[in-house]
Amino acid sequence: MFILMYFSMYLLLAQNExxxxxxxxxxxxxxxxxxxxxxxxEQLDFSEFDGIWLGGDVCIETMLDYSTMLYIDSLxxxxxxxxxxxxxxxxxxxxxxxxxEQLTGRKTYYTYSNxxxxxxxxxxxxxxTNCMDMEGQFDIIKNVCxxxxxxxxxxxxxxxxxxxxxxxxxxxxxxxQSDLVYWNANCDSVNTQFVDVIYPKLVKVKNRGINVTCIxxxxxxxxKMFDMYSIDSIRxxxxxxxxxxxxxxxxxxxxxxxxxxxxxxxHRIDSLIMAR
Numbered sequence: 001m002f003i004l005m006y007f008s009m010y011l012l013l014a015q016n017e018x019x020x021x022x023x024x025x026x027x028x029x030x031x032x033x034x035x036x037x038x039x040x041x042e043q044l045d046f047s048e049f050d051g052i053w054l055g056g057d058v059c060i061e062t063m064l065d066y067s068t069m070l071y072i073d074s075l076x077x078x079x080x081x082x083x084x085x086x087x088x089x090x091x092x093x094x095x096x097x098x099x100x101e102q103l104t105g106r107k108t109y110y111t112y113s114n115x116x117x118x119x120x121x122x123x124x125x126x127x128x129t130n131c132m133d134m135e136g137q138f139d140i141i142k143n144v145c146x147x148x149x150x151x152x153x154x155x156x157x158x159x160x161x162x163x164x165x166x167x168x169x170x171x172x173x174x175x176x177q178s179d180l181v182y183w184n185a186n187c188d189s190v191n192t193q194f195v196d197v198i199y200p201k202l203v204k205v206k207n208r209g210i211n212v213t214c215i216x217x218x219x220x221x222x223x224k225m226f227d228m229y230s231i232d233s234i235r236x237x238x239x240x241x242x243x244x245x246x247x248x249x250x251x252x253x254x255x256x257x258x259x260x261x262x263x264x265x266x267h268r269i270d271s272l273i274m275a276r
Contacts, residue, residue, distance in 0.1 A: 019115055020048070021082075023157075023251040025055030025217025026177070026240030028062075028090060035059040035068045037075065038241045038248070040269050049252075052076050053119075055217015055240070056088025056159030063096040069103055078104050084112065084121050088159040088217060089178075092125040109137040111144050116258045118151040120144055124160040124183065131187040138186040138197070145201035153262045154205055155253075156214045162194040163214070167231040175223040176216065176238065203232045211261050213237060215251065225249045225266045239266060246270050 029036040036042075037058060046052060054076065059068055076083050078100075085091075087100065087108055100108055108123040120141055126134045141156075148154055161172025161179045173179035184192045206212045213235040219226060220240030224247050227237045241248040249266045 018257070019050040019255045021051040021053055021253045022046070022049045023053040023055060023215055023217075023239065023253065024241075025159075025238060026057045026088070026220040026242065027054075028057055028060040028241075030060065030243060035061050035065065035071075037072070038244060038269070040244070040248075040273050041075065043273050044269075046076065051082035051084070052080075053157055053215070053253075054083070054085040055157065055215065055238070056086050057090040057217065057240075058085070058088070060090055061094060062088075062091040063099055064094045066096075066099060069099045073103050081112065082114070084119055084157055086121050086157045086159050086217065087123050087125055089125060091159075092123070107133075107136075109133070109140065111140050113151060115255065116150070116152045116260075117255070117262065118144060118148055118154050120154070120156045122156060122158040124158050124162060124180070128184065128187055134184070135186050138192075141185070141198055142201060145205050148205055148210060149208075151210060152259065153211045153213065154202070155262070156202075156212075157217075158214065159217050161216060161218055163216075163236055164193065165195045166199060166236065169228055169230055169236060172216075175219065175226045177218045177221055177240075199230075199234075202234055206232060206234055211235070213262070213264070220245075220248065225251075227264075227266070235264075237264060241269070 027038045029038050058072055097108055111120050161176035162183050163169055163172055164181050185197050186192050202212045216238040219238045220242035225239045229235050239249040239251055248269050250269055251264055252267055253262045253264050255262050
């Protein structure tokens, strides 16, 4: 009886414990020798966060040298279940994706649920020559959208600008470094763009009363942050770094208790460093 009461109290405390997550996009250092992240991130105390979400382009040539992956792991603990990394083109273009799988223990696309949040981590570098993985990624998205019921939030983490023709959103080329007009979600046809086959599934999730947020990391050189809702009340966000600009932003997502929705806010990386 005592053990049951103790366990119940533990669950209650766990449910009421607040959580804080940080999203970082396009954070490679451009003006230094070697492959490094923006130097300000090396000064940040990540123990203040319950999870790290990486929006890709972490280093300028992330998978050219295994030592760079070890360096990234030393900063972000990429094998931690609460660290999530959506690969960018600067991460993925040299191949060696097996290093990602080795150090994280996961595929380059997957889903993860905890504390009332379901995350889908996408690999937007997949192309039809990776047809099996494209189909595997789409199956995950489809299955999550068909079955999600307990979570308060569904968050899709991605690198590239896939949001062309989403109702009420401008073209990604106006705010992001990428606008993948011809990106396909699976190998069924050439007409499986995000707006055609993924967005309608997200609308159905939203209509079931679950908050849906898409976050991309390929920003920084034009706009430092992007935050808009589609006509169907799905939130689209993004942020990124470029050339150590003092206006570079991160997103911090907070959740007071397990039954509460996520609250998102942009923060200048410089202000987080100064606040230490």
